[in-house]
Amino acid sequence: MSKVYLWLEGVDFAEFIDDTNQIAVIRGASLALLAAGEEAEGWLKRNQPALAPEKIFSGASLSLFRLACDESGGEVVAAALRRHLADRGLNVLDVKQPVTPFAYLRFVTGVATDDGTPAAIRRAHARARHAQAHGVYHPPARLETHETNRFMCAMSRSRQADCYMRLTEDQVETYGANVGRRIERDADAFRLPVSRSVAARRYYGRKAREEFFARRKGTIGFDAARFGFVNDLHEMVDLAPLADDLSSDREEMTFALREAGQTAEQAWREAPRETVRNKIAVFHVDGNDFTAIRDAMGGSAAALREFDEQVTALLERKVLAGFMRRLQAHADAPDVWTQIPRLRALHGSVYRRPDTEPDDPDPRARRLRFELLLYGGDEMAFILPAWLGLEFAGLFFDAVADAHILWNGKRYDLRFKMGLAFVNYKMPIREARNLAYGLCDIAKTKDRNTIAIQAFESIEPPANGLGDVRSGLFGDEPVSPKQTVAHAVMDADRLAETVAGLMAFKRAGAARSQLYGMLRAAQWTPVRGRAGTRHVSGKLGAPGVNAKAAGYFKDYATRMLAQARPEPALAALFARLQVKETAAMEAWLATHLYDYVDPLGYLEFDVASGASA
Template identity: 25%
Template structure:
């Protein structure tokens, strides 16, 4: 019997992963998505099939097999995923001669099934207290959350039970007395000393998508080897991220202020306090620096969406995923973009939001290379220090210049630049100070001073350096 390929995918994330703002529910769903491979393989082997290479993680799995009928394998996997706790999610399952053909069948399945998965709840007289959609029974109240549907309860309990285990499995840096945040509000409260008012209560959803992973997989030529190399890389990333988050918090703060929304392979989504997002991205880029698969460097395209912690998480995730897609469509790979909202993002496309803020700018114009992210961080620190010495633009002066007409803005900036050089030349060489006025940019980009200034205002808002006494205490 010829070898076939089984593809299993988690789908309809809006209604089973990001349908609530409860961290335990989200993590429960995410952990179920990431941990389904043993259940799927067990169902396949019970049909008598012999499993070959398997590949996947986060929400998608490919398994080569032979020795069993495709329909029998499909039915066995569906039965396994219809049991607790896996039934709380939406799955599509197909077998075909190739993974591409199986994924095509899965898309058709997805469009032929209900978006929201509902259980029969006898005596249900109210809605789920968290997702506000599914039926729930008051007799099944959670002591804190209120009435919950079976699907939400399953995810909530799974998240509560296994959130800490996820970090323990991937890294040795999480210790017993670390407190995992139970909500987005806990993630950002209390704010650290010296944090700017504009960043208080703000979270950042960060999405990374691997570049050219299909090409790397083909070059490796062995799915098991490719999966092993990807697994080693993501473990190293997680270890560095956890260590960095713990290292930067205040000595008296035991909260672990990072949550993983989706983790697996080349698809990673995190949520962190806005004040730590630059450092987290810096740790991510440092973790993949120099990593090669099939003799080619590995890179990820990323995006950070910053908004109030009360904003619907699904909206922030959609925007982060869209930002990465816009970058890749513009051939901007291995870079990161930032979009900041005062409260919740408005109901308009990301591109329209950017066009209003940065007229005429492209995705490449506003992106920052991951390879030089350390240089960007060093420049932001240098600008902050120069600003405190009065040798760089104050934020109020910068805002005034941004509001000037385009013609006046560039002229005023150049004059201000020259004036600062003249008064500080004794202590700071002209070329060193001049470098403060140019943010790193992607290859082929030549930003004007006005766009550089607007981007700096955003990055400077995100840049947080603890007061000297706090930094010394942490050290």
């Protein structure tokens, strides 16, 4: 009997992921896409058992199955599957338990005969994309006219409202700031006019995150009985107003620390700097040339299944498991935190919900400040507080350092690119995600794990896009092969070296302002004209700027390193600042990341054991 491949893919993300800035709505759509493969597999096995349905792989937004039938039969099954998904979750607001809102997503399918070659899978994929281009899918059904149709959806400006979402009194202030003047008073409650699409995705998103982690407890290690997650970005960055209180009592705390057997250098933690305090770290991670690796493995169904299983195991057992261990270790607090009241208060402000006390008996008062926006297949997108950004970038690259797949006696190394954008938490989240995505695209380099990082000070995204910002800093193109990496990205190893060097720089008592002053001096270039000589700011990629910066930093390094026996990491940092092709860009990176390197002191402190690292 002939067999066919059935390709299922979620499409048109701009209409149901990027149409809102509400985290729970984005999360609901993303996790629903991830669940579509499992839903399709279950439906095929229940309704088409005679076709012996076999799942080949399932990723973040796409799945591949094999059925025992011909192409015409496969097309019938594909149409029925699309109808099932278009009906699933349509009336999610009328049920008590969260239902995956597939009806408010959009799926296409492609069917191709399995001829025993990898080309058959590519044909199925191509036919799915052809269907998308020609609108061959089942969009959500048009709902009946509702009294709220006179409003636009308060959470998605591209949709009409056709229902109300009820709000608690605690939510009114947060949503009022985000959605304008659409909140209405209804008896003792508040309500907000929204579209059913947004309401369904939000309802699911608020319930599905912890279920996602709880179902993977054996691989990720999330302890759902003891921990929860923050619910929004305001809560993610919200810290108790402890900065003045703590900084005024350093002498008292130093004495208490000594009584507890700890030195002030080991355990004193100041409140984060203002430049970090209200910011989030937005990550986008993508596999480097994974399509080429799948093709090199042969592109067969067996190869694709093996690739999917190995990448999923890597992301769950190493990456997410490592994240959970670190987040939960932070939240549990080592003894030194719990023994000293003021340190316990600071710890509580950083890792607990702002509205709970450090000694709250409710174990779920521990809220992990982590948001997973996209997961599965080749990609991940997630958010952390800015003060944890570089730490978790390092954790990710440690987890994937030696990632590879063995297939038919050959090794295929897995490499990842990462974009990390530090932004104010009030920046529209879709714009923040776009910045992280753009940085990730810049970081694409073969054969290495790479990262591109940039901090943005304004709440508003760059008016002319990321490319205009980067060219304004560095110039349009790297001017030499040595500048290619420094101009755009860092290797994962160099990220660790940069963090270590900046920590040593801080410990040595050196001032960032000195580096910045020398960098600015190197950028000022005299230009002669009819009106006389004027100075303009040169691009960081200009050869003259880098050569001049290298000279300044050489003199500075000589003075700094002569004062005391330098740490190796500091010596390495100064060595990079003296390379004439890249010195200015290295200095920009150092001054740019200074506030984000260990702002709470955790990288020098083993939070799992309570000992100095």
